[in-house]
Amino acid sequence: MQFQLNDELIQQIETFIEQKNDKELQLVLEEVHPADIAEIISELDLDEATYIIKLLDSVKTAEALMELEEGVRERILENLSAKEIAEELEEMDTDDAADIIAELSEERQQSVIAEILDEEHADNIVELLRFAEDSAGGLMAKELVKVNENWSVTGCMAEMRAQAEDVTRVHSIYVVDDKNKLKGRLSLKDLITAPSNAHIQDIYIPKVDYVNVHTPAEEVAQIMQKYDLEAIPVVDEMNRLVGRITIDDIVDFIKDEAEKDYQMAAGISEDVEADDSIWRLTRARLPWLVLALFGGFVSVTVLGTFEGAMEKYGELFFFVPLIAAMAGNVGVQSSAIVLQGLANNSLRGTLVKRLLKEVGLSLFNGVVLAIILCLGAYYVLGFPMIFGLTVGISLISVIIIASLIGTFVPIILDKQGIDPAMATGPFITTSNDIFGILIYFSIAKLIFGF
Amino acid sequence: MQFQLNDELIQQIETFIEQKNDKELQLVLEEVHPADIAEIISELDLDEATYIIKLLDSVKTAEALMELEEGVRERILENLSAKEIAEELEEMDTDDAADIIAELSEERQQSVIAEILDEEHADNIVELLRFAEDSAGGLMAKELVKVNENWSVTGCMAEMRAQAEDVTRVHSIYVVDDKNKLKGRLSLKDLITAPSNAHIQDIYIPKVDYVNVHTPAEEVAQIMQKYDLEAIPVVDEMNRLVGRITIDDIVDFIKDEAEKDYQMAAGISEDVEADDSIWRLTRARLPWLVLALFGGFVSVTVLGTFEGAMEKYGELFFFVPLIAAMAGNVGVQSSAIVLQGLANNSLRGTLVKRLLKEVGLSLFNGVVLAIILCLGAYYVLGFPMIFGLTVGISLISVIIIASLIGTFVPIILDKQGIDPAMATGPFITTSNDIFGILIYFSIAKLIFGF
Numbered sequence: 097m098q099f100q101l102n103d104e105l106i107q108q109i110e111t112f113i114e115q116k117n118d119k120e121l122q123l124v125l126e127e128v129h130p131a132d133i134a135e136i137i138s139e140l141d142l143d144e145a146t147y148i149i150k151l152l153d154s155v156k157t158a159e160a161l162m163e164l165e166e167g168v169r170e171r172i173l174e175n176l177s178a179k180e181i182a183e184e185l186e187e188m189d190t191d192d193a194a195d196i197i198a199e200l201s202e203e204r205q206q207s208v209i210a211e212i213l214d215e216e217h218a219d220n221i222v223e224l225l226r227f228a229e230d231s232a233g234g235l236m237a238k239e240l241v242k243v244n245e246n247w248s249v250t251g252c253m254a255e256m257r258a259q260a261e262d263v264t265r266v267h268s269i270y271v272v273d274d275k276n277k278l279k280g281r282l283s284l285k286d287l288i289t290a291p292s293n294a295h296i297q298d299i300y301i302p303k304v305d306y307v308n309v310h311t312p313a314e315e316v317a318q319i320m321q322k323y324d325l326e327a328i329p330v331v332d333e334m335n336r337l338v339g340r341i342t343i344d345d346i347v348d349f350i351k352d353e354a355e356k357d358y359q360m361a362a363g364i365s366e367d368v369e370a371d372d373s374i375w376r377l378t379r380a381r382l383p384w385l386v387l388a389l390f391g392g393f394v395s396v397t398v399l400g401t402f403e404g405a406m407e408k409y410g411e412l413f414f415f416v417p418l419i420a421a422m423a424g425n426v427g428v429q430s431s432a433i434v435l436q437g438l439a440n441n442s443l444r445g446t447l448v449k450r451l452l453k454e455v456g457l458s459l460f461n462g463v464v465l466a467i468i469l470c471l472g473a474y475y476v477l478g479f480p481m482i483f484g485l486t487v488g489i490s491l492i493s494v495i496i497i498a499s500l501i502g503t504f505v506p507i508i509l510d511k512q513g514i515d516p517a518m519a520t521g522p523f524i525t526t527s528n529d530i531f532g533i534l535i536y537f538s539i540a541k542l543i544f545g546f
Numbered sequence: 547m548q549f550q551l552n553d554e555l556i557q558q559i560e561t562f563i564e565q566k567n568d569k570e571l572q573l574v575l576e577e578v579h580p581a582d583i584a585e586i587i588s589e590l591d592l593d594e595a596t597y598i599i600k601l602l603d604s605v606k607t608a609e610a611l612m613e614l615e616e617g618v619r620e621r622i623l624e625n626l627s628a629k630e631i632a633e634e635l636e637e638m639d640t641d642d643a644a645d646i647i648a649e650l651s652e653e654r655q656q657s658v659i660a661e662i663l664d665e666e667h668a669d670n671i672v673e674l675l676r677f678a679e680d681s682a683g684g685l686m687a688k689e690l691v692k693v694n695e696n697w698s699v700t701g702c703m704a705e706m707r708a709q710a711e712d713v714t715r716v717h718s719i720y721v722v723d724d725k726n727k728l729k730g731r732l733s734l735k736d737l738i739t740a741p742s743n744a745h746i747q748d749i750y751i752p753k754v755d756y757v758n759v760h761t762p763a764e765e766v767a768q769i770m771q772k773y774d775l776e777a778i779p780v781v782d783e784m785n786r787l788v789g790r791i792t793i794d795d796i797v798d799f800i801k802d803e804a805e806k807d808y809q810m811a812a813g814i815s816e817d818v819e820a821d822d823s824i825w826r827l828t829r830a831r832l833p834w835l836v837l838a839l840f841g842g843f844v845s846v847t848v849l850g851t852f853e854g855a856m857e858k859y860g861e862l863f864f865f866v867p868l869i870a871a872m873a874g875n876v877g878v879q880s881s882a883i884v885l886q887g888l889a890n891n892s893l894r895g896t897l898v899k900r901l902l903k904e905v906g907l908s909l910f911n912g913v914v915l916a917i918i919l920c921l922g923a924y925y926v927l928g929f930p931m932i933f934g935l936t937v938g939i940s941l942i943s944v945i946i947i948a949s950l951i952g953t954f955v956p957i958i959l960d961k962q963g964i965d966p967a968m969a970t971g972p973f974i975t976t977s978n979d980i981f982g983i984l985i986y987f988s989i990a991k992l993i994f995g996f
Contacts, residue, residue: 131772257739284734289707322581324794343793344774354804362882363875370887374907381879382911388875389915392868399864406860413863414849417979418842420867425813425838425972429831432812437820457824461832465839472843522875529867
């Protein structure tokens with residue numbers, strides 16, 4: 097049943113566009129879901145994409161525009177007049193419309209808003225533009241269904257039907273008092289099953305989860321996930337109901353956050369996709385590589401100070417990449433576990449307790465690995481036993497220190513209000529490389545006395 | 547407004563449990579949401595937790611049990627009798643109940659199911675247990691609201707009210723024919739606004755997204771995200787409506803998948819949390835470290851073959867960690883971008899085209915980094931220019947090869963049906979370390995002729 101994009105369809109559409117065969121185009125795209133139209137548009141060149149957007153009904157293209165990647169959408173919008181953009185925005189929910197307008201230049205924003213015919217819609221969008229993108233205010237839509245606590249069930253059914261026209265999906269009906277303050281909620285189910293002469297204040301549920309316009313998006317996502325909510329009302333500083341956030345926006349937010357953390361851990365600092373330009377990909381990747389390069393300079397210097405060992409114990413240098421790799425891997429493991437604990441708000445207990453646990457864990461892992469190393473170095477690689485022992489003892493120390501750094505740094509960054517995701521990936525591998533090598537040669541120096 | 551867990555509350559609860567002061571306990575926990583009760587339980591010891599579960603009403607504890615981490619839940623369930631578990635399951639939706647039962651030993655499953663009083667509920671759970679965990683059948687719940695296309699609006703309102711009793715949230719009303727085959731859907735909104743003498747077949751929407759019981763969970767998540775669905779009906783092989791999947795389960799699925807990918811990239815192969823036991827954490831982390839250790843043995847051997855260079859060009863060895871680190875970082879970056887493209891189903895174009903793009907990108911990045919390296923090695927570290935040039939040229943080659951490996955390996959694994967997430971983290975850094983060192987010394991050998 098699922099729509100499958102194929103080259104044949106794309107070619108067909110391209111031919112129709114070339115022939116300006118609007119009738120066939122509309123026929124082909126009639127039954128296609130806006131999200132799929134967005135996929136088709138991503139495959140077309142800019143002029144073709146613009147042609148489709150202008151041809152199809154705004155009801156359909158508005159949603160397709162929302163589903164497009166930001167880069168593609170930006171270029172298409174540049175090809176549209178302020179009036180054409182305004183027509184698309186009229187068909188969007190206020191939250192989506194505000195997101196799109198926010199992508200335009202300030203000058204363009206003015207002229208597009210001026211072209212929106214529905215004044216209330218325009219007012220709502222302007223209101224939403226004031227909130228920070230990563231706050232509840234920035235996520236919420238103005239569309240919602242609300243009833244006054246003093247209304248009767250029959251009286252509010254009519255009112256509700258009118259309101260529901262504007263709302264794509266009715267999750268909950270919010271109950272407010274005469275001053276628009278949030279009092280509680282009511283499900284459609286409750287309303288259907290209530291006697292028609294009842295009053296709202298007799299049947300509504302006074303307990304309702306809500307957030308403030310200034311609540312950070314991350315907290316909104318946590319609350320909605322924890323309590324399995326599909327929508328949450330948003331109130332202003334005076335506790336007045338001003339909007340609602342729906343779960344589909346939170347799903348997008350959760351995915352984006354997870355991708356951002358993943359990319360950060362891989363040393364990619366901007367949200368990029370495989371199909372982005374080389375320039376954009378470079379901007380996201382090169383800074384981390386430069387950081388690693390500078391870290392490399394430090395390790396060159398560290399190794400240089402132990403040059404004296406080269407003549408008699410040159411083989412020690414063969415184990416440098418092994419030590420560095422273990423330090424890096426352990427550091428990444430430790431930091432990843434701490435980071436996920438921080439993200440899920442599930443880190444309990446004191447820092448000291450956590451560090452002690454890491455020491456226990458790495459001591460155990462380190463001893464196992466050191467034994468494998470000793471035996472491997474002696475029996476397989478044929479090094480004298482003293483080499484295996486030296487590297488093994490170093491390995492245990494390096495693993496303990498690396499895991500402590502991996503645990504400690506993200507927790508400290510988080511306490512300082514810095515994104516702890518910074519402390520994983522290249523940063524942690526680079527610093528652990530350096531510490532690892534330093535520890536290794538210091539211990540070797542103690543043992544061999546060079 | 548949000549519940550905040552604090553030590554004071556935990557202590558208070560522990561004291562009440564010790565005093566067996568059930569009345570105060572119930573009073574304290576009365577207004578607390580089940581998800582928060584789960585948080586409280588996680589802080590208590592096993593006996594205390596069991597005490598709370600046994601004390602509170604199943605309506606509340608059933609949901610709290612669902613919210614607990616699997617490890618904690620497992621231990622509590624071991625403390626409950628089959629009958630007590632069955633009582634909890636009675637209060638759960640079928641999908642949750644099936645998930646919990648699946649965690650028990652097979653023997654225990656039998657005795658728990660036998661204790662479930664509601665026979666239909668038990669039948670439904672048994673049916674769900676047959677499906678693979680990561681399929682639509684494994685995700686779906688049997689609870690849904692459906693109406694026959696031949697019913698009248700008034701006739702179905704009564705029937706629907708009865709059905710809705712069992713369903714926590716009504717998303718859509720599904721329309722079926724006499725053979726229970728899925729025909730379409732109807733929103734509560736439509737039903738409210740329809741004239742009461744209308745028939746369902748006149749007002750329902752014949753277009754409805756659906757999945758098959760065997761559709762992989764990942765595909766279900768993609769469909770629901772793409773089309774912003776809050777629930778999707780599930781049909782069997784005969785197109786009969788057998789269940790529905792709601793967005794909250796998909797939110798959990800998306801989060802779990804993202805965490806799994808993130809941990810895999812960090813060299814953690816099981817789903818672990820910071821608070822898991824040292825033994826569990828070791829099982830997740832040690833295998834990757836052993837892999838990295840074996841990789842380290844290979845790099846020791848590779849370096850050993852270039853021992854001849856040590857006497858005259860020993861400084862070359864100082865740059866080994868720098869080269870290895872760059873190779874590792876570039877490989878992780880490339881593989882992360884490919885992996886996300888694979889996960890989002892957004893990788894287009896041929897493999898060759900993608901590899902060519904990586905070559906272009908890494909050539910550019912490599913040249914920039916090589917220039918920094920040359921200048922740094924000469925002016926800052928004081929190496930002869932020929933050293934900087936040698937390491938710089940090697941760096942460019944290493945970066946290109948590393949990014950090709952990072953791009954190529956996950957795509958190939960994916961094509962072979964192996965989880966491409968395997969190809970990131972320790973695996974890619976270890977193999978790129980080895981290739982990096984090999985390339986570096988081969989080039990140095992060509993230039994210096996040792």
